[in-house]
Amino acid sequence: MTAEQPSATEPDTARRLAAVTRRLHLACERAGVLPGDVRLVAVSKFHAPPVLADALETGHRHFGESRVQEVQSKWPPLRERYPGTRLHLIGPLQTNKAAAAVGAFDVLHSVDRPRLAAALATAMERTGRRPDCFVQVNTGDEAHKSGVPVAAAGAFVKECVGTYGLPVVGLMCIPPYGRDPRPQFALLRALAAECGLRQLSMGMSADFETAVAEGATTVRVGEAVFGPRPRH
Numbered sequence: 001m002t003a004e005q006p007s008a009t010e011p012d013t014a015r016r017l018a019a020v021t022r023r024l025h026l027a028c029e030r031a032g033v034l035p036g037d038v039r040l041v042a043v044s045k046f047h048a049p050p051v052l053a054d055a056l057e058t059g060h061r062h063f064g065e066s067r068v069q070e071v072q073s074k075w076p077p078l079r080e081r082y083p084g085t086r087l088h089l090i091g092p093l094q095t096n097k098a099a100a101a102v103g104a105f106d107v108l109h110s111v112d113r114p115r116l117a118a119a120l121a122t123a124m125e126r127t128g129r130r131p132d133c134f135v136q137v138n139t140g141d142e143a144h145k146s147g148v149p150v151a152a153a154g155a156f157v158k159e160c161v162g163t164y165g166l167p168v169v170g171l172m173c174i175p176p177y178g179r180d181p182r183p184q185f186a187l188l189r190a191l192a193a194e195c196g197l198r199q200l201s202m203g204m205s206a207d208f209e210t211a212v213a214e215g216a217t218t219v220r221v222g223e224a225v226f227g228p229r230p231r232h
């Protein structure tokens with residue numbers, strides 16, 4: 001079943017995933033980048049294995065989850081059945097779960113403080129696993145929001161790489177709710193350029209096309225792919 005040949009028997013998830021992929025490719029075209037240059041992470045938090053299997057059956061392999069425990073209980077059989085699956089941690093990470101996260105995830109999008117960076121470095125040394133890391137920046141400088149403050153981002157990236165030896169590949173942000181996200185995305189892109197980082201994890205269901213226009217290399221899309229999240 002290809003994206004071009006929808007059918008009545010195709011699961012909703014497969015149809016929505018194909019639609020999001022088409023929108024993403026159009027956004028790439030408008031931005032003048034190749035479709036393969038922007039990775040779609042399908043955010044599957046709170047969704048059950050049969051729904052995830054519908055997405056995996058289409059060939060999709062990159063998924064975002066927000067909780068270490070949920071991944072440990074939900075994903076091992078799916079990973080075995082669908083080789084090449086890559087799991088992205090997109091939620092806040094407690095320092096005491098750093099080792100478990102290094103074991104369970106392939107990409108970490110929420111590195112945002114020195115104690116966490118140190119714990120990740122220790123876990124990577126012990127296990128030999130080195131998931132790619134994004135430094136999360138609080139681009140709106142909102143109180144109580146995860147992410148390193150804008151003014152501290154450059155120094156923190158240096159610390160992650162220089163002091164802790166983390167494989168930092170880029171920056172990530174979650175723009176303030178209800179505000180125009182575009183200036184936030186532009187700010188993240190400028191910060192990444194200052195840090196010499198190439199990758200930008202930005203853009204969700206409501207704004208991923210805008211994020212691509214501002215240079216996103218990874219978009220994290222949940223509800224547009226899986227529909228409304230179940231209550232948890």
Ligand SMILES: *Cc1c(COP(=O)(O)O)cnc(C)c1O
Nearest residue numbers: 043090204205220221222223224
């Ligand atoms: C839940 C979540 C997403 C996906 O959000 P949607 O609005 O469902 O696309 C993306 N990024 C982060 C950090 C999230 O927590």
